[in-house]
Amino acid sequence: MIQAIRRMVKIKSGGRIEIPASELNEGMDAEVIVLVQEPALTENQELPMQEAIARVQAMVRRHIPEGYSLSEELIRERRAESERE
Template sequence: MNAQRGKLVSGGRLQVPAEFRRALGIDDGDTVIMEVKDGELHVRPYREVLRRVQDRLRRYVPEGVSLSDELIAERRAEAERE
């Protein structure tokens, strides 16, 4: 994809060209993650960042294990002890 000009508008909002929004799969109101690296602004859809984190953590969870089920069971056991 070729570089395109954008524009800062009132309130520091950045207008992102429609072609870029379509390529990223983002719409008005979607949450994005922004960071500055080496003087450049990087914008990524939040759902993509979340998916990457989940993929990285998945290798530490044994097959067939539900961490949320384990957490709920621990909380219930703790509540019973109180």
């Protein structure tokens, strides 16, 4: 059975994340899933839809070179997959 424990933790200097032992069962093997959120995009903050979209686009753009189109890449992949069938 999967038991999920949801806790907000802070990342300390050097990238260290501490999970209190009280959160874990003794001798428990555990998988941990980490979701890193931008500080400006938290669940408790309400943004107008256009502003939220613009912020997400800016976050993605930091990882995608200018002029590169993710949608064109997806279309190329789908066409190549279709041709292989």
